[in-house]
Amino acid sequence: MKAIDSDIAASESPAVTKRRFHTRLILLLLAMGGAGAAVHLSSRAEAGEEKAPAPAGPPAGPAVTVSAVERRTLTDHRELLGRVEAVESVEIRPRVSGHIDEVKLVSGQIVEKGDVLFQIDPRWYKAQFDLATAAVEKAKVRIEITEKDSKRSQSLLGVKAISIEQADTRESLLAEARADLLAAQANLDTARLDLEHTEVRSPIKGRVSRALVTAGNLVSGVPGGGTLLTTVVSTGEAYVYADVDETTALTFEKLKRAGALPNENGKIPVDMQLSDEADYPHHGYIESANNRLDAGTGTLVYRMVFPNTDDKLVPGLFARVRLPVSAPQSTLLVSERAIGTDQSQKFVFTVGADNTVAYKSVKLGPVIDGKRVIRDGLQADERVIVNGLQRVRPGAVVTATL
Numbered sequence: 001m002k003a004i005d006s007d008i009a010a011s012e013s014p015a016v017t018k019r020r021f022h023t024r025l026i027l028l029l030l031a032m033g034g035a036g037a038a039v040h041l042s043s044r045a046e047a048g049e050e051k052a053p054a055p056a057g058p059p060a061g062p063a064v065t066v067s068a069v070e071r072r073t074l075t076d077h078r079e080l081l082g083r084v085e086a087v088e089s090v091e092i093r094p095r096v097s098g099h100i101d102e103v104k105l106v107s108g109q110i111v112e113k114g115d116v117l118f119q120i121d122p123r124w125y126k127a128q129f130d131l132a133t134a135a136v137e138k139a140k141v142r143i144e145i146t147e148k149d150s151k152r153s154q155s156l157l158g159v160k161a162i163s164i165e166q167a168d169t170r171e172s173l174l175a176e177a178r179a180d181l182l183a184a185q186a187n188l189d190t191a192r193l194d195l196e197h198t199e200v201r202s203p204i205k206g207r208v209s210r211a212l213v214t215a216g217n218l219v220s221g222v223p224g225g226g227t228l229l230t231t232v233v234s235t236g237e238a239y240v241y242a243d244v245d246e247t248t249a250l251t252f253e254k255l256k257r258a259g260a261l262p263n264e265n266g267k268i269p270v271d272m273q274l275s276d277e278a279d280y281p282h283h284g285y286i287e288s289a290n291n292r293l294d295a296g297t298g299t300l301v302y303r304m305v306f307p308n309t310d311d312k313l314v315p316g317l318f319a320r321v322r323l324p325v326s327a328p329q330s331t332l333l334v335s336e337r338a339i340g341t342d343q344s345q346k347f348v349f350t351v352g353a354d355n356t357v358a359y360k361s362v363k364l365g366p367v368i369d370g371k372r373v374i375r376d377g378l379q380a381d382e383r384v385i386v387n388g389l390q391r392v393r394p395g396a397v398v399t400a401t402l
Contacts (some may be wrong), residue, residue, distance in 0.1 A: 060400040065386030066351050067289070070333045070371065071380045077264055077325035077366060082242030082304075083270075084317040093226030095197040097297070101217045102162035105230065107210035111202045114180050118200035118229055120209075120219065125195040139181035206234040206312070214275035220373060227234040238306050238313035238383040240272060242321050243299035249289075251325050260327040270304050271322045274312070280322055281368060282306050282313070322366075338384040339364070348378065349385040349392055351400045357385070359394040 059096045070286070098120040153167040167330055202208065209231045219227040244252070255261045261268050271280035284306035293300050304321065306313060313319075338348050339362070350358045358384075363371030378384070383400070385392065391399055 062391040066383040074331040077322040081244040086315045094178045094221040096221040103338035120198040122198040129191040132191040135184040139184040142177040146177040238308040249300045332374040
């Protein structure tokens with residue numbers, strides 16, 4: 001081999017020989033460096049300076065928040081749609097005709113019973129009153145005269161100075177005078193009422209609407225055709241009327257007769273909310289039910305009474321009412337956040353003692369105090385996931401916190 005290399009070197013030029021030498025030198029240095037590194041690593045391993053990392057354990061499950069299923073003793077309810085009405089509502093119409101002299105009401109104010117709302121021109125009615133007063137005085141004078149004639153006729157009849165027919169005539173004139181006084185007195189009473197009715201007063205205490213007729217207008221006081229001036233509705237309490245379907249009405253009446261419904265001082269309580277409210281903040285009672293079922297709609301009208309001290313229950317508003325239809329019973333509730341939807345199916349995820357997730361199909365009831373009633377599908381000792389539903393699947397292991 002050395003002879004062959006000598007022959008190749010002799011036949012090569014000096015430049016080629018130089019490049020070959022450099023290449024062999026580099027390869028030799030690389031071989032020496034690799035051997036040194038191997039020796040170095042081997043010595044460190046023997047000395048125990050480096051150890052291989054321990055294999056990682058299984059990753060922890062996703063973190064979720066759970067809540068225990070709540071148990072309460074509650075009454076089952078049916079939700080009804082009703083309408084608010086005033087306990088008393090009056091259309092103010094004049095009882096006499098005439099021109100409006102003055103409008104004395106302020107729109108929307110609270111008025112007392114007897115407050116003057118409108119003033120009708122009283123001059124004509126004052127004149128009629130004065131005329132009737134004069135007629136009464138005239139009738140009284142006539143009675144005085146006829147009474148004297150009657151007494152005189154009795155004396156004259158005793159001495160036979162007048163005939164019996166003349167005495168009877170004077171007695172008849174006295175009776176006629178007394179009747180005329182009664183008629184004049186009745187006319188005076190009528191004139192007095194007409195004069196009083198020129199002041200249009202509120203018949204109840206309540207909140208008045210705006211004036212529908214302004215001063216200077218002629219209004220009619222004809223019975224059955226009087227001009228509508230304004231309206232007044234009572235305050236303090238309000239009615240809510242609701243239509244109850246036949247099945248619910250039968251169930252309710254059956255429980256009522258059996259004494260199984262909640263009772264507060266002999267009254268069955270109900271709850272109500274307006275369209276902008278939640279959790280049924282108004283509490284009242286059932287006052288009465290209609291005496292017949294509407295055959296056209298198959299419903300029975302119930303009337304309920306609610307306090308209205310803050311005047312929030314404006315007549316005409318829609319209201320949602322909860323009617324009790326069961327005796328108090330044990331009920332399960334969960335947070336609304338725990339409920340998921342799988343197409344048309346409602347479900348919750350429960351977490352067992354081993355932190356394993358389970359899928360539970362549930363049947364829902366109404367919302368009470370922000371929580372959903374669970375009719376079927378859960379037990380009282382179970383825990384449901386309220387935060388993190390999107391991160392879990394049935395059978396997965398989770399890290400659960402309360």
